Amino acid sequence: MEMLINGKADAGNGSAWIEVINPATGELVERVPAGSKDDVNAAVESADLAFGAWSEKTMRERGLLLGRAAELVRRDHKQLAELLTREQGKPIREAIDEVRGCANILEYYASIAGKPAGEAVSLGKAGDCLVTRVPLGVCGAIIPWNMPVIIMGWKVGPALLSGNTLVLKPASTAPLTNLKIAGLFSEAGLPAGVLNVVTGSGEIAGEALVQHKRVKKISFTGNGITGRRIRELTGNRLAALTLELGGSDPMIVMADADVKKAVEGAIRGRFYNAGQVCTAVKRLYLHEKIAEEFMRELTTKVEGLKVGNGLVPGTDMGPLNSPAQRDRIATVVHEITANDEGKILTGGCPVPGKEYERGNFYKPTLVGDVPPDAALLKNEIFGPVLPVMTFPDLATAIAEANRSLYGLGASVWTRDLATVKEFFTHVHAGIVWVNRHLTLPPEVPFGGTEESGIGRENGFHAIDSYTQTKTLFLGW
Structure with missing residues (x-):
């Protein structure tokens, strides 16, 4: 199975492959490219080129596309769930719930696409302000292996609805269903370059994504050691972060x-x-x-x-x-x-x-x-x-x-x-x-305190994390 860059299947620049093994049987399920730094650069460039046109679409237009993608996920939920079980191991009923849950998340973000994101502030004689929220640009998402489909929905839904473009790196042991769903976004009509998927290791593909100067935000779900490493790597360029680092x-x-x-x-x-x-x-x-x-x-x-x-x-x-x-x-x-x-x-x-x-x-x-x-x-x-x-x-x-x-x-x-x-x-x-x-x-904000990380996913709070305020001050 190949990566998805610029809306097209891509075998990667290198010759190395990662084997995805069925955890119940030890059998080979599929091979995916071991993405390199060059592959990440190509994906970020693709996302950067797509950002202008995508961000200029109305939120309602972007929401309609998320809704179409959700329909396709529901259409193919049985096949997606079987693939998820084969690569991740969970019982098929849990896999079905997870795939349907991803569709539910996309539907939720499609449903809120008509709500205005901003506020008007009247300052009397001083003038008036219009505070809007604008997308950040190219964002990166790093997905864990335990709940790859649900967490893909958590990150892709608000990022794309907000007008950002995205480079997603799945877990090495469970990337296949993420790739299939990314293909469904393309089938739904998502413009080329808006969503790119690069498979590979955290040490190579993950670090290249985190360190890329054109990536304005990283959303990571995983362990605390990696989360701290990401914070160190992004600190000098002040990238926005959402880190969900586990719990007890x-x-x-x-x-x-x-x-x-x-x-x-x-x-x-x-x-x-x-x-x-x-x-x-x-x-x-x-x-x-x-x-x-x-x-x-x-x-x-x-x-x-x-x-x-x-x-x-x-x-x-x-x-x-x-x-x-x-x-x-x-x-x-x-x-x-x-x-x-x-x-x-x-x-x-x-x-x-x-x-x-x-x-x-x-x-x-x-x-x-x-x-x-x-x-x-x-x-x-x-x-x-x-x-x-x-x-x-x-x-x-x-x-x-x-x-x-x-x-x-x-x-x-x-x-x-x-x-x-x-x-x-x-x-x-x-x-x-x-x-x-x-x-x-998906309506409920999710995230932790202390060692569990920073930031929130789900709900309107996730929209906030993928945007920044921009103010128009009208002095009469």
Whole structure:
């Protein structure tokens, strides 16, 4: 499969290729070019040439095109979802949800295209001001492998609607569905050069994109180490940044919670996409009064989850995306027991059986007796491992929730509005859910505090991040 530059397939300037491997079977899915600095330069030049005409279109015209692209994504959602499962590993029903979610995001941005972005300010005798928002220019987007289709929608939708052009670099292990969707934008009538996709490694293609002087903004979703590197590389030229750098989301279950509903929320919140979600439940805190009942039901249901190839009907959890990702989780679990930082309650090993040998499968894992200063609670664990702790009161739960350096999301499960208010006021998080977790419709601004990054995606807030104000002052 080839890159997309200037609206056309491009095999790249080099001869190197990246193999995309099915994480459930170990089989080759496709090869994509290992994009070079020259490929990135060509993509940026293409985007720069397209910017003038694209930015001069009305927002309504740009929105209509996003709507047509969304129609094509919905038309092809089954094929796109199957490809996503083959390259990323998630169960097919999750892949279908993700592809439809991307279409939903594009539809949302198409729906707000008629709203004016600006304001009029009357200054009396001093005159009047018209404050408008204008696009930044060529923008860069770097997509992770865990939710590549949804996150493509988060970045492409507001960037293009705002009048920017875009160079997108997908993850090396999951670039194929991004390329297919970019092709659908071309089919929908997107002018050449407005959206360009360069495949390749972060070290080469990613760094070339981040350092390019004509790229006015970088939107990156990934780990904190890379996020800090991007901030360093863009600092001297003052490029705009959106950095979503992960989280360690706490889930707090109060004594008055609906236990059955909360158990289902914990399972979906932790084991959806094999736990490879930035806003996954990564720390579960149970009130002492309901902990025993909760754990009985949670353990039974976790042990009943069907792990396997995401294309097989009935699969609840697929493989981890890569052997390296599986090995990281195995190391985390080994260190739990080696350092006496918890007790494995269930799981804690790869899935046995010949049919699992070639895949990156790991059992859903619950960990109890976790001390407050354990590494499992400090670091982001990007996989199907859930530590469970108890607490006596809300103040203690909030204090424990805030011990992490991250501040992406958090949830509280309760029937009491006073509890909700107290939790929302004091917990460190960019988004707080009540009696749910993970839900992120496109209308809702998304982003974190502290080590979880800077900036917001989704909603009108994303439009703001892809534009800057320009003021017309009328002195009468």
